[in-house]
Amino acid sequence: MRMVMKMAAVSTISLLLLCCSAISSTDSKEVCDYLATGANFTVPMMSTVVESDRLRWKHDNKYIVDRKAGEFLEGNKMLISENGSLKLTNVMKKNSGSYVPEVFDKDGAKKLIKFEVKGLCVIDPVLKPxxxxxxxxxxxxxxxxxxxxxxxxxxxxxxxxxxxxxxxxxxxxxxxxxxxxxxxxxxxxxxxxxxxxxxxxxQPCIEITSFFPETLLGINTWIFVGAGGGVVLLLIIVVIVCCVRSKRRKRLQLKEEGELRLAWTNDQHQHHQHNHPQEQHPHQQSHHHHHPHKQPAGHTGPRQQRSKQQHPRNPDQPGARPLPSPRRPAQAPRPPGDIDEEQPPPLPQPRKIIKKAAKAQRV
CATH class of the missing domain: 2.60.40.10 (Immunoglobulins)
Known part of the structure; x- marks a missing residue:
C-alpha cells in the first residue's frame, strides 16, 4: 500500500514539473524580443536607481556591468543610461539571451526593483527577394x-x-x-x-504580340515616336510664327497703300483747282464790274489809278446822255464733254508699281 502511495506521489510531482517547464518555456517565448543583427536596443529599468547604489547587469549568468559608487568595476558608462537601463548597440547573434539587473544600497542590502525580464533573439533580416x-x-x-x-x-x-x-x-x-x-x-x-x-x-513562355514593334532599325520604337512628336511640335511653332509675320506684313502693306492713295488724291485735287479755276457767279461779276479791283493781300506797290468808266455819247446831240453800253452776250453753257469731273482714285496696285508711279508723278 505504501509503495502504491509513493508511486502516486512521484507521478504527481513529475506531472507538476512537466507543467511548470511547459509554462516556463511558453513564457520565455512570449517575452523574447526579436532583433535584427546590427540593430540597437535598450533593456528598460522600471525602478529609480541613484548614483550611490550598486548596479549590476547579468547576461546569461555573466556580469557585463558592475557599477559601485559611480565607478565601473565591469563595463563602462556607455552601457548604462541615467535611470540605470542597459543600452545595447550593434547587436549580434551572440547577444541573444536573457538580461537581469541587480541593485544594492550603499550598505550592501539588496533592493527590490521593477524591471522587465527580456530574452533577446537576434536573427538576420531578410534581403530583397x-x-x-x-x-x-x-x-x-x-x-x-x-x-x-x-x-x-x-x-x-x-x-x-x-x-x-x-x-x-x-x-x-x-x-x-x-x-x-x-x-x-x-x-x-x-x-x-x-x-x-x-x-x-x-511570364516569358507566351510571346505577347504588340501593335508596335519593340525595335525599329535596332532602335527602340518609342524613341522614334518621341522624335516624331518633337518634329511635329517644331513644325507647328514654325507655321504659327510664319502666319504672324505674314499677317503683320500685310497690315503694314495696307497701311502704306492707304497713305499713298490719300497723297495721290490730294495731288489730283490740287492739280484740278490749278488748271480749272472756279467760275464766278453772275451776281459776283456785276459786283466786280461796278467796283474797282482790290489789291491783293500783302501788296506793297503803288496803288493803281481809279478811272471812271467812259460811256459813249451821242455825237449828234451835244449834252445828251451817254448811250448805254451793249449787254454782254450770254455765255453759252459748256458742253457736257468739257466739264472736268473728278476721277475716282485708282485701284490698289502692288507696292513696287505704286512707288514707281508716285516717283514719276513727283518728277
Missing amino acids: VVKPACKKPANVQFTCDVQAKQTKDHNFEWLMNGVLEKEKSQTLTRQADQVKTDSFSCRVSNKVNSMTSAAVV
Whole structure:
C-alpha cells in the first residue's frame, strides 16, 4: 500500500514539473524580443536607481556591468543610461539571451526593483527577394521566390498578382501561361524582424504580340515616336510664327497703300483747282464790274489809278446822255464733254508699281 502511495506521489510531482517547464518555456517565448543583427536596443529599468547604489547587469549568468559608487568595476558608462537601463548597440547573434539587473544600497542590502525580464533573439533580416520564372510543360509557368539565404525555415512567403495578394504561401507559384499573359507577379518575404518585396515580373513562355514593334532599325520604337512628336511640335511653332509675320506684313502693306492713295488724291485735287479755276457767279461779276479791283493781300506797290468808266455819247446831240453800253452776250453753257469731273482714285496696285508711279508723278 505504501509503495502504491509513493508511486502516486512521484507521478504527481513529475506531472507538476512537466507543467511548470511547459509554462516556463511558453513564457520565455512570449517575452523574447526579436532583433535584427546590427540593430540597437535598450533593456528598460522600471525602478529609480541613484548614483550611490550598486548596479549590476547579468547576461546569461555573466556580469557585463558592475557599477559601485559611480565607478565601473565591469563595463563602462556607455552601457548604462541615467535611470540605470542597459543600452545595447550593434547587436549580434551572440547577444541573444536573457538580461537581469541587480541593485544594492550603499550598505550592501539588496533592493527590490521593477524591471522587465527580456530574452533577446537576434536573427538576420531578410534581403530583397528576386522572382525567377521558368516554363514548365505542358503550358505552365512557375515562379520561384529566391531569398538568397541558406535557411528559410523562419521565412514567410506571400505572392502578389498585379499588386493583389494571392492565397499561396509557398516559395513557388505555378500558373497556366495562357491565362496570365500580361499579368505581373511579385513575392513578399518576411520574418520576425522585417519584410521585403521583390520587383514584379511577367511570364516569358507566351510571346505577347504588340501593335508596335519593340525595335525599329535596332532602335527602340518609342524613341522614334518621341522624335516624331518633337518634329511635329517644331513644325507647328514654325507655321504659327510664319502666319504672324505674314499677317503683320500685310497690315503694314495696307497701311502704306492707304497713305499713298490719300497723297495721290490730294495731288489730283490740287492739280484740278490749278488748271480749272472756279467760275464766278453772275451776281459776283456785276459786283466786280461796278467796283474797282482790290489789291491783293500783302501788296506793297503803288496803288493803281481809279478811272471812271467812259460811256459813249451821242455825237449828234451835244449834252445828251451817254448811250448805254451793249449787254454782254450770254455765255453759252459748256458742253457736257468739257466739264472736268473728278476721277475716282485708282485701284490698289502692288507696292513696287505704286512707288514707281508716285516717283514719276513727283518728277
